[in-house]
Amino acid sequence: MQLYSFHTLVSTLIFLIYWLLIVATTLRIVFKRRPTTYVIAWMLIIYILPIVGIILYFAIGEAHLGQQRVKRAQQMRPTIAKFIQRLEDFPDIFTTKVSQVSKPIFQLCKHQTGLDGINGNHIELLSETDEIFDRLINDINQATSNIEMVFYIWNEGGRANEVENALIAATKRGVICRLMVDSAGSRHFIRTNASKRMRDAGIIIVEALKVNLLRFMFRRLDLRQHRKVAIIDNYISYTGSMNIVDPRFFKQNKHIGKWVDIMVRMNGPVTTLMGAIYASDWELETGKYLALPQITDFAEPPEDKKHIMQLIASGPGYTENMIHQVLLTAIYSAQEQIIFxxxxxxxSDDILHAVVTAAQRGVEVIIIVPKKNDSLMVKWASRAFFSELLDGGVKLYQFNDNLLHTKSVLIDNQLSLVGTVNLDMRSLWLNFEITTVIDDAEFANSLSILLQKYLSQSDPVNVSEWKKRPIWQHIIERLFYFFAPLL
Incomplete structure (x- = not known):
């Protein structure tokens, strides 16, 4: 009888602890004030897979940066604030004379960062892989003081080896070279002879956000350093969708063709801000202070009305939801056309509704996605949104043959957003990302010509044909739609 009572007591305690865990986790999710679909998805996972669901949530459900990095981020804030104050000593760098469609975004950026539009920049749109490599390698070969890079993926082979050789040669000339690569995206490269050769030559290589199962209680495992940035001599900078990979050698076993990317090459005051973002990332990852770039090069009045820009950086430690807010603002500002x-x-639900609303108020909305995708889950989850977009009047196109990896938004042939940001939850809420906001009709025209080329290589998704797809596809789409807020 006593044994039975003891077992009953233990069972009751286990049951009570289990439900307390469920209730506590549920309240934690609700109080985070995330999108409704995100909350519902996690609650279903926790209730369907009780213990496993709770472990998964604390492993990948929140943007845990880790206590050490959080402390570093807090310590850096006064330094960044002083840097912004110093920038304000050079008022000619900034302008409020922006286009009508861009004005809401620049007002938002001013409120969030304290900076107006950055004036006097020279920007080039690079859309051919060889052209991108040629320009980057040439700039590395001309470097005289320092080179800073951060890339999600570095993959050995082809023209990526030429970048490696150029960096090694630069180091031999006395140029300080620093490279951050993401631990997950570049896991193969970190263990290759190429990485060893670069380290042996004196290139400082940092493995960002190391993947380690023992760390999952302290930092979210799938929080990634997704930026693609190169800075040469604090004067020239690059960003965009391309990693340091040669498409001829990268993921060819996936049978998705070659990756199609773009980069923007910039020089002017905006590179100073890019350098500050890199210095913040470097200190956040390594704990070592990296001197912020000097502003004296831009103390003279820059060329008037040449490529007005802003840089939007996101990730833990940065203004929360900033890129999401910028995208929403851009969509609601459009009057004629949006091309993604x-x-x-x-x-997110907010962006989905904003896009459909834009189409219904007469804006031509075009979204170009690849027909083939390297992520099976994302491919099917994406298709789950097609019906609502098509019914709302959005024009969907699927890019043929190769994997369209370009991340861009063009608004009214005037405002361009180009960077590392995908239209998915991971980019919008979690990863370290960066995007350029460019208010310039000349640059927009270059981007428009490229997007028309993409459209000529794409097939439109026909509404009536889409509705005739097999029932099994409906089922798979809805299944992966369930996981959409977690992708």
Whole structure:
């Protein structure tokens, strides 16, 4: 009888602890004030897979940066604030004379960062892989003081080896070279002879956000350093969708063709801000202070009305939801046309509704996605949004043959957003990302010509044909739609 009572007591305690865990986790999810679909998805996972669901949530459900990194981020804030104050000593760098469609975004940026539009920049759109490599390698060969890079993926082979050789040669000339690569995206490269050769030559290589199962209680495992940035001599900078990979050698076993990317090459005051973002990332990852770039090069009045820009950086430690806010503002500002390119289309409810609303108020909305995708889950989750977009009047196109990896938004042939941001939850809420906001009709025209080329290589998704797809596809789409807020 006593044994039975003891077992009953233990069972009751286990049951009570289990439900307390469920209730506590549920309240934690609700109080985070995330999108409704995100909350519902996690609650279903926790209730269907009780213990496993709770472990998964604390492993990948929140943007845990880790206590050490949080402390570093807090310590850096006064330094960044002083840097912004110093920038304000050079008022000619900034302007409020922006186009009508861009004005709401620049007002938002001013409120969030304290900076107006950055004036006097020279920007080039680079859309051919060889052209991108040629320009980057040439700039590395001309470097005299320092080179800073951060890339999600570095893959050995082809023209990536030429970048490696150029960096090694630069180091031999006395140029300081620093490279951050993401631990997950570049896991193969970190263990290759190429990485060893670069380290042996004196290149400082940092493995960002190391993947380690023992760390999952302290930092979210799938929080990634997704930026693609190169800075040369604090004067020239690059960003965009391309990693340091040669498409001829990268993921060819996936049978998705070659990756199609773009980069923007910039020089001017905006590179100073890019350098500050890199210095913040470096200190956040390594704990070592990296001197912020000097502003004296831009103390003279820059060329008037040449490529007005802003840089939007996101990730833990940065203004929360900033890129999401910028995208929403851009969509609601559009009056004539919006063209998106994204390899991964898993939008938030807010962006989905904004896009459909834009189409219904007469704006031509075009979204170009790849027909083939390297992520099976994302491919099917994306298709779950097609019906609502098509019914709302959005024009969907699927890019043929190769994987369209370009991440861009073009608004009214005037405002361009180009960077590392996908239209998915991971980019919008979690990863370290960066995007350029460019208010310039000349640059927009270059981007428009490229997007028309993409459209000529794409097939439109026909509404009536789409509705005739097999029932099994409906089922798979809805299944992966369930996981959409978690992708």
């Amino acid at each position: 390119t994204t390899p991964y289309l898993v939008p």
